[in-house]
Amino acid sequence: xxxxxxxxxxxxxxxxxxxxxxxxxxxxDPHMGWFKVRMVRGGPYVPARIWIDREICPLTGELxxxxxxxxxxxxxxxxxxxxxxxxxxxxxxxxxYDELCSLRQSIEAMAATHAPFNLQEHVIRPIxx
Numbered sequence: 773x774x775x776x777x778x779x780x781x782x783x784x785x786x787x788x789x790x791x792x793x794x795x796x797x798x799x800x801d802p803h804m805g806w807f808k809v810r811m812v813r814g815g816p817y818v819p820a821r822i823w824i825d826r827e828i829c830p831l832t833g834e835l836x837x838x839x840x841x842x843x844x845x846x847x848x849x850x851x852x853x854x855x856x857x858x859x860x861x862x863x864x865x866x867x868x869y870d871e872l873c874s875l876r877q878s879i880e881a882m883a884a885t886h887a888p889f890n891l892q893e894h895v896i897r898p899i900x901x
Contacts, residue, residue: 802856806869818846
């Protein structure tokens with residue numbers, strides 16, 4: 773019987789990173805999570821994620837095929853093993869990932885991922901009375 777890996781196990785590295793535990797980073801051992809990266813120095817952060825692809829039989833709850841990690845950076849599929857060492861340096865929460873995705877859609881200048889960009893110039897700050 774091939775049981776799916778529990779999500780709590782799959783997200784352990786990411787959770788530990790967010791709370792400052794500094795789990796080890798091994799080049800050939802990527803982990804699930806949400807990340808932010810820059811495509812070029814000084815460019816805007818872009819959202820990245822690593823997730824699990826698996827098929828679970830609805831009748832037995834067993835794996836119907838092997839589990840595999842997939843990677844996406846700025847909406848483009850990438851090789852998870854090739855990108856892992858780079859992504860692992862900037863884990864972010866799911867909420868931060870969602871916010872970054874939203875910013876990328878609402879601020880036109882962030883679409884130029886290969887050009888320097890200062891987000892502070894585009895953030896609307898509330899005016900204090």
